[in-house]
Amino acid sequence: QINPQRLWDSLMETAKIGGTPKGGICRLTLTDHDRRVRDWFRAECETLGCTVTVDEVGNMFAVRPGRRADVLPVAMGSHLDTQPTGGKFDGVLGVLGGLEVLRTLNDTGYETNAPLMLVNWTNEEGSRFAPAMLASGVYAGVFDRAFADSRQDRDGVTFGEALEAIGYRGEAKAGSVKFGAMFELHIEQGPILEAEEKAIGVVQGVQGMRWYEVNLTGREAHTGSTPMTLRRNALVGAARLVERVDRIAHAHAPSAVGTVGLMEVKPNSRNVIPGHVFFTVDFRHPNDAVLDEMEKAFFAAVEEVASALKLESDAGKIWESPAVRFDADCIAAVRSATERAGLPARDMVSGAGHDAAYIARVAPTTMIFVPCAGGLSHNEEESTSFDECAAGAQVLLGAVLDYDRR
Amino acid sequence: QINPQRLWDSLMETAKIGGTPKGGICRLTLTDHDRRVRDWFRAECETLGCTVTVDEVGNMFAVRPGRRADVLPVAMGSHLDTQPTGGKFDGVLGVLGGLEVLRTLNDTGYETNAPLMLVNWTNEEGSRFAPAMLASGVYAGVFDRAFADSRQDRDGVTFGEALEAIGYRGEAKAGSVKFGAMFELHIEQGPILEAEEKAIGVVQGVQGMRWYEVNLTGREAHTGSTPMTLRRNALVGAARLVERVDRIAHAHAPSAVGTVGLMEVKPNSRNVIPGHVFFTVDFRHPNDAVLDEMEKAFFAAVEEVASALKLESDAGKIWESPAVRFDADCIAAVRSATERAGLPARDMVSGAGHDAAYIARVAPTTMIFVPCAGGLSHNEEESTSFDECAAGAQVLLGAVLDYDRR
Numbered sequence: 157q158i159n160p161q162r163l164w165d166s167l168m169e170t171a172k173i174g175g176t177p178k179g180g181i182c183r184l185t186l187t188d189h190d191r192r193v194r195d196w197f198r199a200e201c202e203t204l205g206c207t208v209t210v211d212e213v214g215n216m217f218a219v220r221p222g223r224r225a226d227v228l229p230v231a232m233g234s235h236l237d238t239q240p241t242g243g244k245f246d247g248v249l250g251v252l253g254g255l256e257v258l259r260t261l262n263d264t265g266y267e268t269n270a271p272l273m274l275v276n277w278t279n280e281e282g283s284r285f286a287p288a289m290l291a292s293g294v295y296a297g298v299f300d301r302a303f304a305d306s307r308q309d310r311d312g313v314t315f316g317e318a319l320e321a322i323g324y325r326g327e328a329k330a331g332s333v334k335f336g337a338m339f340e341l342h343i344e345q346g347p348i349l350e351a352e353e354k355a356i357g358v359v360q361g362v363q364g365m366r367w368y369e370v371n372l373t374g375r376e377a378h379t380g381s382t383p384m385t386l387r388r389n390a391l392v393g394a395a396r397l398v399e400r401v402d403r404i405a406h407a408h409a410p411s412a413v414g415t416v417g418l419m420e421v422k423p424n425s426r427n428v429i430p431g432h433v434f435f436t437v438d439f440r441h442p443n444d445a446v447l448d449e450m451e452k453a454f455f456a457a458v459e460e461v462a463s464a465l466k467l468e469s470d471a472g473k474i475w476e477s478p479a480v481r482f483d484a485d486c487i488a489a490v491r492s493a494t495e496r497a498g499l500p501a502r503d504m505v506s507g508a509g510h511d512a513a514y515i516a517r518v519a520p521t522t523m524i525f526v527p528c529a530g531g532l533s534h535n536e537e538e539s540t541s542f543d544e545c546a547a548g549a550q551v552l553l554g555a556v557l558d559y560d561r562r
Numbered sequence: 563q564i565n566p567q568r569l570w571d572s573l574m575e576t577a578k579i580g581g582t583p584k585g586g587i588c589r590l591t592l593t594d595h596d597r598r599v600r601d602w603f604r605a606e607c608e609t610l611g612c613t614v615t616v617d618e619v620g621n622m623f624a625v626r627p628g629r630r631a632d633v634l635p636v637a638m639g640s641h642l643d644t645q646p647t648g649g650k651f652d653g654v655l656g657v658l659g660g661l662e663v664l665r666t667l668n669d670t671g672y673e674t675n676a677p678l679m680l681v682n683w684t685n686e687e688g689s690r691f692a693p694a695m696l697a698s699g700v701y702a703g704v705f706d707r708a709f710a711d712s713r714q715d716r717d718g719v720t721f722g723e724a725l726e727a728i729g730y731r732g733e734a735k736a737g738s739v740k741f742g743a744m745f746e747l748h749i750e751q752g753p754i755l756e757a758e759e760k761a762i763g764v765v766q767g768v769q770g771m772r773w774y775e776v777n778l779t780g781r782e783a784h785t786g787s788t789p790m791t792l793r794r795n796a797l798v799g800a801a802r803l804v805e806r807v808d809r810i811a812h813a814h815a816p817s818a819v820g821t822v823g824l825m826e827v828k829p830n831s832r833n834v835i836p837g838h839v840f841f842t843v844d845f846r847h848p849n850d851a852v853l854d855e856m857e858k859a860f861f862a863a864v865e866e867v868a869s870a871l872k873l874e875s876d877a878g879k880i881w882e883s884p885a886v887r888f889d890a891d892c893i894a895a896v897r898s899a900t901e902r903a904g905l906p907a908r909d910m911v912s913g914a915g916h917d918a919a920y921i922a923r924v925a926p927t928t929m930i931f932v933p934c935a936g937g938l939s940h941n942e943e944e945s946t947s948f949d950e951c952a953a954g955a956q957v958l959l960g961a962v963l964d965y966d967r968r
């Protein structure tokens with residue numbers, strides 16, 4: 157039995173690192189706040205007698221020895237970075253839930269067969285450095301280290317520079333710190349569990365997701381003295397494409413989603429016709445073939461809108477994470493832990509991306525979801541209750557021990 | 563006869579203060595670049611034997627004495643601030659053209675009846691601090707000093723703080739430094755003179771202009787796990803309104819213009835549904851009654867779009883500058899100077915706002931326009947030729963002397 161109060165206290169304690177006035181967390185990856193929470197995490201793991209290894213992209217691996225040294229560890233893991241206006245649970249619950257599992261086993265002196273491992277993956281959010289799940293992606297061989305190092309934030313700082321600035325460039329080669337399976341506890345970030353009053357989501361996989369970047373270039377000119385017919389207004393083009401992204405997603409209802417989340421206008425002055433707009437697009441669907449259609453419709457829309465407005469356009473896909481199916485044995489371990497805990501559960505597919513999606517390529521993997529109020533995430537008001545957090549950590553403990561026993 | 567080479571050299575010399583790699587100027591009002599060009603301007607005027615007075619909102623007045631001390635000065639003036647990606651002529655030509663007039667009169671020892679005055683108005687552009695023509699507005703009694711002081715840039719720095727930071731808060735009360743008339747030389751910033759091969763625009767007035775600010779608030783949420791039907795996406799709302807502003811202007815063709823020039827998205831993260839968007843609107847038309855209609859249509863659009871998307875909206879007019887007609891005597895002086903110089907000219911109304919529009923409320927005022935290539939302004943490629951600049955300064959000289967002789 158995990159200790160729910162200790163878990164909650166750790167959630168609230170670390171929430172202060174980058175805590176916002178509205179009760180959320182702003183702890184962008186590889187910032188000084190991220191360094192502080194990493195330092196805290198390392199110290200807590202070491203207090204438990206774990207060895208902490210950091211790899212070359214900043215992923216942190218804490219190991220608690222098992223009875224046998226000849227089997228690979230069973231891992232738990234998620235991420236401690238957040239969105240700029242993130243909540244207190246997204247990612248953090250999976251890491252601190254795993255920490256609570258280790259603390260509980262230490263309290264009772266329980267010895268597992270395999271070693272247990274707890275991982276903090278770097279830059280899961282993808283908000284500061286795109287794409288998301290960057291360092292679990294390097295771990296899984298989807299990206300190489302040079303690619304990760306070269307990613308730039310909107311101020312031009314690279315991932316590599318930021319990693320070194322906070323002192324978390326480790327010695328271990330990415331992918332060299334092996335484990336035999338991984339379980340990721342996470343909040344659902346969607347409305348289903350709450351609506352159906354289920355405590356646990358038994359996650360079957362992750363939907364496909366694709367990210368795009370678009371540059372539209374028109375011509376800066378005076379808003380007062382430039383006739384409408386002589387304009388090349390990049391923001392009118394961007395506006396039409398925001399609407400198109402929305403319509404493309406609605407056209408593939410109910411499973412498709414499509415969003416423009418980031419937009420930068422230049423020169424961004426009230427009396428200058430915008431000469432340049434940069435924006436991003438996020439499309440998701442459980443079926444990669446539907447994503448192909450959405451992508452085709454979007455690229456066609458860019459061409460059409462740009463040509464109607466005499467804009468230059470440069471649109472490209474910067475990331476694609478195909479739909480993922482999780483491992484049947486791992487899922488079975490979660491299901492049986494859920495049943496033993498007597499918690500109402502349902503199977504589901506994740507709408508959000510997770511480190512588990514990449515790890516599933518190199519090790520048996522699955523996830524455990526718990527509800528969040530109103531399905532709200534990537535929002536400072538994100539809220540999962542004391543009991544919901546506790547239930548998730550309990551199922552994580554049960555699943556890990558179940559898997560270990562096999 | 564003015565000295566065209568000296569005028570051009572001064573234009574090119576000051577263009578280095580805030581000069582951009584693309585050949586433009588980034589000299590936002592009350593920045594350190596603005597301070598440097600002000601220091602240069604003061605020194606040049608003092609070299610000519612002028613007395614320079616600075617008023618409480620940073621307007622600079624250089625006076626060259628005339629034969630009579632009992633008549634008010636005849637003023638020339640424009641502005642030395644620029645857009646973030648401004649050109650080398652917008653505003654600057656009017657100030658340096660006036661400086662060339664003073665230099666020419668000094669060279670020949672010409673004594674005017676009235677004193678001559680050369681003014682550099684603060685924050686004409688309105689890009690850093692809205693609205694435009696802020697300090698000529700304070701001079702003319704349209705705004706009070708406290709209002710000007712309180713205006714904030716997008717980083718929250720106030721006009722008053724910035725003015726003091728560069729050391730240009732003068733002693734003189736705004737409006738206390740009187741003149742009897744003002745002539746403003748400026749580039750047209752539109753395509754008409756070039757298209758009709760006219761060297762000079764005899765400006766009859768300025769069209770009406772109105773600025774609005776809009777805040778749309780939805781709800782931040784995860785782009786992957788939030789179904790389309792549960793979203794409150796503030797950027798979709800803003801996109802629809804950008805399109806509406808464009809359509810409202812087209813609906814009042816050909817004279818109306820409408821633009822969203824500035825937009826800020828929050829939290830501006832690729833995988834967060836935008837929870838908040840701030841944007842500005844600029845509407846202009848020579849007829850204030852048409853602006854009333856455009857405004858009504860726009861506010862109705864805000865209501866409609868916000869309610870369809872379940873957004874909260876807060877839209878307000880922050881500035882209104884009604885259509886202006888310039889003074890007949892001043893216009894006559896420009897017309898006769900143009901004829902004496904043998905330059906092809908046409909009457910026109912200004913599409914851009916100018917300090918002259920506010921000064922016209924308190925003194926006889928008019929403007930002289932010269933062409934700019936492709937009508938392009940508020941763009942680093944803004945271009946007016948050596949001969950075009952010279953023609954403008956020559957007409958400015960002629961008009962001022964003509965007015966002085968009456």
Ligand SMILES: NC(=O)NCCC(=O)O
Binds near residue numbers: 246507786833
């Ligand atoms: N779980 C989560 O919020 N991940 C961020 C990556 C994404 O799904 O956009």
Ligand SMILES: NC(=O)NCCC(=O)O
Binds near residue numbers: 378686
């Ligand atoms: N002339 C000029 O560019 N003025 C700036 C104010 C405006 O017209 O927007």
